[in-house]
Amino acid sequence: MKYAVSNHRTPSLAATCSQPMAGTSSRSAIGPRNATLRAALELATGSNASCTTTQQFPIGIIDELQQGFPRRALRLPSVLDLVGCGRSHWYALQNTRSACHDPEAPKPFKLGNSPLSPSVWWEHEVLAYLEARASARRTH
Structure with a gap:
């Protein structure tokens, strides 16, 4: 076939x-x-x-x-475990009005059409963000 x-x-x-x-x-x-x-x-x-x-x-x-790495969507607790920060700091990184806003932080997306649908992040984007932050530290 x-x-x-x-x-x-x-x-x-x-x-x-x-x-x-x-x-x-x-x-x-x-x-x-x-x-x-x-x-x-x-x-x-x-x-x-x-x-x-x-x-x-x-x-x-x-x-x-x-x-060798299929994309995986991560819910917030998994993202926080991976990044190693708290919920309020993670959301502050994504808030454009926050003093610690980081435009490079990965953006979430909804799993459904409802506003109540859970937000998720692509695992490879979160890992790439961590790598970018680590390499930025090395260059300073």
Whole structure:
């Protein structure tokens, strides 16, 4: 079977897989989510494993798997643990009217359309912010 991959570099990429992955049989029953992830991983790693479905992947998923770090959204407690500061200071960094405003601080986004939807931050953006702050310290 063939599956198609769409990302920002190639509009459509099709691959054919004919053999089962190591440790699995071609008749193993897997759920649709696992099949999607497995097919994406097989394409990203160049594996020649069997595919059970034709699948369109979201933009960038193959690139993320090839780079070895899929994007993760973090809720506020996880961000605070990662950064090592308190809630009020973290929000002050993002507040343009605050004395300690940092325009480089990562911006949150809502998980839904409601104002009550939780805000999250991309993990890779938070890590990049920490790296930028650490390198700025080294140059001063």
